[in-house]
Amino acid sequence: MNPLASIGAVVLAFFTATGRVAIFAGRALYHVVTPPMHFRQMLRQLVDVGYYSLPVVALTTLFSGMVLALQSYTGFARFSAEGAVASVVVLSMTRELAPVLAGLMVAGRVGAAMAAEIGTMRVTEQIDALATLSTNPMKYLVAPRIIAGVLTLPLLVLIGDIIGVMGGYLVGVYRLDFNPSAYIQQTWAFVETLDVMSGLVKAAVFGFIVTLMGCYHGYNSRGGAQGVGIATTNAVVSSAILILVANYVLTESFFSK
Amino acid sequence: MSSQPKISFEDVHLAFGPKQVLRGIDLAVDAGESLVIIGGSGSGKSVLIKTVLGITRPDKGVVAVDGEDIVGASARLRNTVNGKIGMLFQGGALFDSLPVWENVGFGLIQSGAMDRQQARVKAIDTLARVGLDEHVSTLLPVELSGGMQKRVALARAIADEPEIIFFDEPTTGLDPIMSDVINKLIVECVRDLGATAVTITHDMRSARTIADKVAMIYEGQIIWTGGVKDLDAPDHEMVDQFVHGRAEGPIQMAVRR
Numbered sequence: 266m267n268p269l270a271s272i273g274a275v276v277l278a279f280f281t282a283t284g285r286v287a288i289f290a291g292r293a294l295y296h297v298v299t300p301p302m303h304f305r306q307m308l309r310q311l312v313d314v315g316y317y318s319l320p321v322v323a324l325t326t327l328f329s330g331m332v333l334a335l336q337s338y339t340g341f342a343r344f345s346a347e348g349a350v351a352s353v354v355v356l357s358m359t360r361e362l363a364p365v366l367a368g369l370m371v372a373g374r375v376g377a378a379m380a381a382e383i384g385t386m387r388v389t390e391q392i393d394a395l396a397t398l399s400t401n402p403m404k405y406l407v408a409p410r411i412i413a414g415v416l417t418l419p420l421l422v423l424i425g426d427i428i429g430v431m432g433g434y435l436v437g438v439y440r441l442d443f444n445p446s447a448y449i450q451q452t453w454a455f456v457e458t459l460d461v462m463s464g465l466v467k468a469a470v471f472g473f474i475v476t477l478m479g480c481y482h483g484y485n486s487r488g489g490a491q492g493v494g495i496a497t498t499n500a501v502v503s504s505a506i507l508i509l510v511a512n513y514v515l516t517e518s519f520f521s522k
Numbered sequence: 523m524s525s526q527p528k529i530s531f532e533d534v535h536l537a538f539g540p541k542q543v544l545r546g547i548d549l550a551v552d553a554g555e556s557l558v559i560i561g562g563s564g565s566g567k568s569v570l571i572k573t574v575l576g577i578t579r580p581d582k583g584v585v586a587v588d589g590e591d592i593v594g595a596s597a598r599l600r601n602t603v604n605g606k607i608g609m610l611f612q613g614g615a616l617f618d619s620l621p622v623w624e625n626v627g628f629g630l631i632q633s634g635a636m637d638r639q640q641a642r643v644k645a646i647d648t649l650a651r652v653g654l655d656e657h658v659s660t661l662l663p664v665e666l667s668g669g670m671q672k673r674v675a676l677a678r679a680i681a682d683e684p685e686i687i688f689f690d691e692p693t694t695g696l697d698p699i700m701s702d703v704i705n706k707l708i709v710e711c712v713r714d715l716g717a718t719a720v721t722i723t724h725d726m727r728s729a730r731t732i733a734d735k736v737a738m739i740y741e742g743q744i745i746w747t748g749g750v751k752d753l754d755a756p757d758h759e760m761v762d763q764f765v766h767g768r769a770e771g772p773i774q775m776a777v778r779r
Contacts, residue, residue, distance in 0.1 A: 386617075389613055389615055390611045390612070390613060390615040391615050391616075391617055391618075393572070393575070393577050393611065393615065394609070394611055394615040394616075394617070396575060396576065396577060396604065397575055397604055397607060397608070397609045397629075398628050398629035398632060398633075398678075399601060399604065399605055399629050399632045399633035400628070400629075400632045405632075
């Protein structure tokens with residue numbers, strides 16, 4: 266095959282997929298903001314996405330905070346700047362690590378589950394059945410999941426911020442012999458509202474990305490069990506990539522001089 | 523008496539990519555009539571009824587319900603039309619996260635016709651109509667046998683007493699006795715509701731039990747229509763071969779070519 270034609274085919278496929286996702290996102294947002302709302306579905310998704318993701322987000326941010334304290338201590342010791350550990354931990358956790366790690370963990374846990382559940386509903390004709398039972402599948406399946414993702418991920422990240430800073434504190438005080446009150450004082454002195462808020466805004470965007478990708482790939486899955494498997498993989502991979510890209514764009518918009 | 527058919531297809535064409543699935547379907551179903559569509563796998567039977575439900579959209583032609591063209595219908599008209607239709611899907615398409623009663627009452631709840639308590643009572647009544655006890659109503663679909671799942675799917679299709687009912691391969695995967703039970707339930711339900719029924723099947727015993735009129739679809743075209751009494755001696759070679767399940771004949775030659 267002509268190499269130029271191959272490149273062209275890849276580019277066309279990329280733009281086709283982008284267009285499809287954009288149309289799907291537009292339809293999803295339309296159903297998010299227009300009645301009727303399926304409150305039972307929304308409640309179920311809030312619990313699934315938020316409550317059941319709490320342990321995995323808590324563990325991830327706890328150990329990340331602990332490792333961050335250890336690593337920054339050993340690095341800064343070369344420049345006799347060990348005193349900056351608390352500020353590095355709090356800024357890194359609130360601005361970057363908590364939202365990105367929570368986003369990635371939720372993508373693995375929730376995005377995959379959404380793609381598998383909706384994909385199975387697609388291949389077993391349950392989505393077609395919804396359409397015959399006076400129910401718009403986008404409104405019943407997709408809108409509640411997106412609302413749940415956008416609302417709960419910031420809450421998870423807020424909790425993750427606190428647990429991550431606590432992880433740094435535990436290592437700093439009990440492993441590296443920092444003074445407890447000095448560590449806390451330095452943490453408070455350096456963290457600003459923008460640091461926390463930027464992380465929460467990122468979390469809401471990542472929640473949208475994860476649920477959108479989970480729903481999109483599940484909704485468009487084809488071909489039985491294999492199709493559902495592919496949809497699940499694609500949901501996680503595309504969520505992870507988009508989270509990292511969006512993280513850069515948001516960081517630029519919040520913190521670039 | 524009005525001569526307007528309940529459902530009509532005029533010159534309906536549909537292609538999936540290069541594959542032409544429907545090639546100019548012309549067919550009419552009168553009110554209160556039970557039409558059975560027979561035909562080989564991949565001949566376009568299921569796709570044809572999905573054009574009425576709005577799940578697939580024809581490339582060309584008219585699909586009308588009560589004389590109104592519904593191809594590309596507005597959301598409001600689509601909702602009205604789908605509200606007249608009940609559908610039994612080939613695999614049941616029961617919602618596996620919901621108990622049986624909620625599956626049966628789903629359309630009643632979502633359309634706002636009843637609250638959950640009323641829908642539950644109606645669902646239990648409808649389950650009794652298809653020979654299922656009240657205790658089944660609290661089970662999940664996965665806890666039921668294949669025959670029971672078909673009965674629940676049938677109950678869901680008739681719960682809101684539709685004017686039109688589609689049955690997609692209602693006896694596939696069932697033993698002969700359960701198939702006969704389902705066939706007789708279909709006949710009873712359609713007769714009691716006075717509904718217009720369209721059934722898709724390969725099962726000639728089903729066709730003989732359910733049909734007033736039979737149509738055969740082959741390579742996306744209706745090649746024969748006749749009364750159920752004409753089924754054993756049809757004036758068409760392909761129909762004769764299909765009905766009698768002979769390996770030799772014009773259909774096989776077409777496949778070999």
